[in-house]
Amino acid sequence: MAEDLVLDTAIRDWVLIPLSVVMVLIGVLRYFVSKLMRSSQLPDAKALKEGQVIIRARNLKSGANFIPSKSFRARRVYFTNEENGLLHVPKEQAQNAQAQMFSDPNMAMDMMKKNLSMLIPQSLTFAWVNFFFSGFVAAKIPFPLTQRFRAMLQNGIDLSSVDVSYVSSRSWYFLNLFGLRGFFSLILGEENAMDDTQRMMQMGGFGFDASRSLAAEKDSLDIIQHDWALPKIEHRAEQVLRKLLR
Amino acid sequence: MGGVGFAMGVLGGLLLAHAAYTTIQYRGMLKIVEEEFSGPPMNVVVELLIAMTLCMVAGLTVPGKFLSILPDSDDNRVVSLPANLDFMIFNHRGRVLPSDADLKLKK
Amino acid sequence: MVGAAEEAQLNRLENQVDNGGGGAWEYLCLVRKLKARRPDKVLKHGLSILNNPKARSNLGTEEWTLYEQVAIAAMDCQRVDIAKDCISVLSNKFPGSTRVGRLEGMLLEANGAWADAETTYRRLLEENPNDQVVQKRMIAMAKALGNISTAVEYLNKYLEIYMADQDAWRELAEIYVSLQMYKQAAYCYEELILCQPTVPLHHLAYAEVLYTMGGLENLQMAKKYYASAINFTGGKNTRALYGLCLCSVAINQITKGRNKEDKESPELQYLAAEALVKDYKEKAPAKLTLVTSTLKSMKLIS
Numbered sequence: 001m002a003e004d005l006v007l008d009t010a011i012r013d014w015v016l017i018p019l020s021v022v023m024v025l026i027g028v029l030r031y032f033v034s035k036l037m038r039s040s041q042l043p044d045a046k047a048l049k050e051g052q053v054i055i056r057a058r059n060l061k062s063g064a065n066f067i068p069s070k071s072f073r074a075r076r077v078y079f080t081n082e083e084n085g086l087l088h089v090p091k092e093q094a095q096n097a098q099a100q101m102f103s104d105p106n107m108a109m110d111m112m113k114k115n116l117s118m119l120i121p122q123s124l125t126f127a128w129v130n131f132f133f134s135g136f137v138a139a140k141i142p143f144p145l146t147q148r149f150r151a152m153l154q155n156g157i158d159l160s161s162v163d164v165s166y167v168s169s170r171s172w173y174f175l176n177l178f179g180l181r182g183f184f185s186l187i188l189g190e191e192n193a194m195d196d197t198q199r200m201m202q203m204g205g206f207g208f209d210a211s212r213s214l215a216a217e218k219d220s221l222d223i224i225q226h227d228w229a230l231p232k233i234e235h236r237a238e239q240v241l242r243k244l245l246r
Numbered sequence: 247m248g249g250v251g252f253a254m255g256v257l258g259g260l261l262l263a264h265a266a267y268t269t270i271q272y273r274g275m276l277k278i279v280e281e282e283f284s285g286p287p288m289n290v291v292v293e294l295l296i297a298m299t300l301c302m303v304a305g306l307t308v309p310g311k312f313l314s315i316l317p318d319s320d321d322n323r324v325v326s327l328p329a330n331l332d333f334m335i336f337n338h339r340g341r342v343l344p345s346d347a348d349l350k351l352k353k
Numbered sequence: 354m355v356g357a358a359e360e361a362q363l364n365r366l367e368n369q370v371d372n373g374g375g376g377a378w379e380y381l382c383l384v385r386k387l388k389a390r391r392p393d394k395v396l397k398h399g400l401s402i403l404n405n406p407k408a409r410s411n412l413g414t415e416e417w418t419l420y421e422q423v424a425i426a427a428m429d430c431q432r433v434d435i436a437k438d439c440i441s442v443l444s445n446k447f448p449g450s451t452r453v454g455r456l457e458g459m460l461l462e463a464n465g466a467w468a469d470a471e472t473t474y475r476r477l478l479e480e481n482p483n484d485q486v487v488q489k490r491m492i493a494m495a496k497a498l499g500n501i502s503t504a505v506e507y508l509n510k511y512l513e514i515y516m517a518d519q520d521a522w523r524e525l526a527e528i529y530v531s532l533q534m535y536k537q538a539a540y541c542y543e544e545l546i547l548c549q550p551t552v553p554l555h556h557l558a559y560a561e562v563l564y565t566m567g568g569l570e571n572l573q574m575a576k577k578y579y580a581s582a583i584n585f586t587g588g589k590n591t592r593a594l595y596g597l598c599l600c601s602v603a604i605n606q607i608t609k610g611r612n613k614e615d616k617e618s619p620e621l622q623y624l625a626a627e628a629l630v631k632d633y634k635e636k637a638p639a640k641l642t643l644v645t646s647t648l649k650s651m652k653l654i655s
Binding site: 045048049052053055056059060062063064066067068071075230231233234236237238240241242244245 | 482483513514515516517518540543544546547548550574576577578580581583584587588620621624625627628631
């Protein structure tokens with residue numbers, strides 16, 4: 001066991017602290033750059049309406065048993081009929097939606113901006129860390145860890161004899177990259193919660209297809225069985241009153 | 247009640263820690279006599295059960311009272327809807343009511 | 354939704370504040386949270402905080418929320434002068450803000466300068482066509498001017514896009530009831546029930562609309578919804594109890610002479626009547642004889 005591996009204080013002064021400071025500064029810089037580049041686009045009325053239709057259809061689905069069956073059927077037809085139902089999406093339009101999204105220059109531009117503000121500084125800092133600090137053991141965490149954490153904490157050092165609680169500089173970089181979110185939300189305000197993980201989610205969610213979720217709602221509305229809950233509730237009301245009068 | 251519950255929770259935590267310590271000791275002893283570890287000794291199990299009960303009691307009493315979740319209970323019963331403030335209008339009959347003339351926003 | 358416990362707390366705080374017991378800020382917060390409309394109290398106690406520099410600075414950024422709340426309360430009390438002062442403080446602090454713009458529009462409304470208010474709102478809508486609050490103000494303005502049909506038209510247009518907005522559905526339902534367009538009102542109340550299936554007051558309102566429409570089927574349905582209102586209030590809602598009694602009497606009158614149909618809970622109305630009597634006995638003994646004689650004439654109690 002590599003007991004008492006002494007780290008030079010110069011490593012602390014010239015690797016650990018600069019690395020952390022640079023990470024924080026880059027985070028702040030990125031926040032302001034993305035704020036500058038963000039175009040405040042308004043959601044257009046159609047997207048708004050689709051969102052609202054979906055909410056209302058969900059309400060109908062969950063509360064269906066509380067309204068009389070006649071009203072329920074009327075609403076279902078209103079939502080799902082094949083001619084002009086709110087949830088009905090014409091075939092050709094559904095296919096066009098994707099293409100439209102890609103052809104929309106604004107959308108593509110926005111994507112680009114987001115990607116740029118995320119990707120460029122990230123790859124630059126990674127290259128920087130790799131170039132200058134590769135192979136450093138930069139810190140030691142004050143508690144022992146199991147072998148499984150080796151990949152996380154000692155990225156860039158291929159020595160199995162080093163105790164796992166030592167952290168390599170590249171791993172320190174990664175820890176900072178993902179762990180500074182809370183710190184940023186403290187110093188930059190809550191709206192900075194748009195961290196990397198969320199950005200990734202957004203990228204995955206790009207091409208969010210309203211027509212698909214509309215169709216899903218439509219299907220689930222179609223198969224719903226209406227069972228009016230009110231007669232049951234009437235019985236329950238009777239019990240409630242009996243209990244009250246007792 | 248809260249103080250007693252808290253004390254019980256602390257006691258439970260201590261018991262848990264003691265159980266863990268005893269188990270480690272036991273395993274160390276097993277290593278010396280070179281036997282397989284098949285399960286914790288009886289007294290540790292009993293200790294764990296007691297600790298669990300104590301912690302459970304503490305968890306139920308310390309945070310506070312249970313609140314009703316029934317929609318028709320005395321507390322949750324809906325008695326009025328919020329005023330529809332987005333649609334409020336100002337030329338209502340309240341306008342003829344006298345208002346205290348002394349009220350004034352000081353600069 | 355204002356629960357019984359919350360209302361009790363609000364009233365307790367109001368009493369305490371009125372008697373100089375402190376806690377004005379908590380009271381104002383609760384009023385905001387419950388969306389209660391108590392403009393005179395809010396005006397009085399809000400101003401007492403705003404006029405006290407120390408108390409005001411204790412609020413931090415909440416100060417501006419309070420200015421807004423007091424401004425609206427002042428307009429509601431027709432104290433345009435106070436509202437104007439509050440809004441000018443806000444517009445100095447947040448120049449060009451939409452929220453302050455809305456307040457200015459409301460101030461014009463309170464002044465009765467309808468045309469100016471409309472231009473203000475139109476300008477705000479041009480900046481942000483999706484501003485729901487401003488659109489609602491336009492509707493409210495039409496209502497205030499007495500153009501109920503315009504208000505209905507606007508509301509319908511609004512609901513075509515923002516169809517998940519409960520407040521708007523409720524407003525539309527109330528307007529329809531005031532216009533005696535019960536079928537439409539019933540539709541709106543159904544929508545409200547769908548949004549919040551366990552709120553008894555929507556069930557109650559729906560039942561009332563159905564009862565007003567009349568007809569055997571509607572009456573039977575109304576009775577069921579009264580019953581569900583009773584269920585969700587634990588039988589503490591007097592209006593629902595009365596409604597149930599009236600419904601059963603009306604149904605009996607229609608079905609008199611016919612063969613008895615499938616009755617699901619024949620005793621419900623008697624229980625409701627009994628509950629009413631019990632309630633009056635506890636809370637208003639002076640009116641008890643009146644109630645018992647009325648119920649007796651309905652043959653609900655013996």
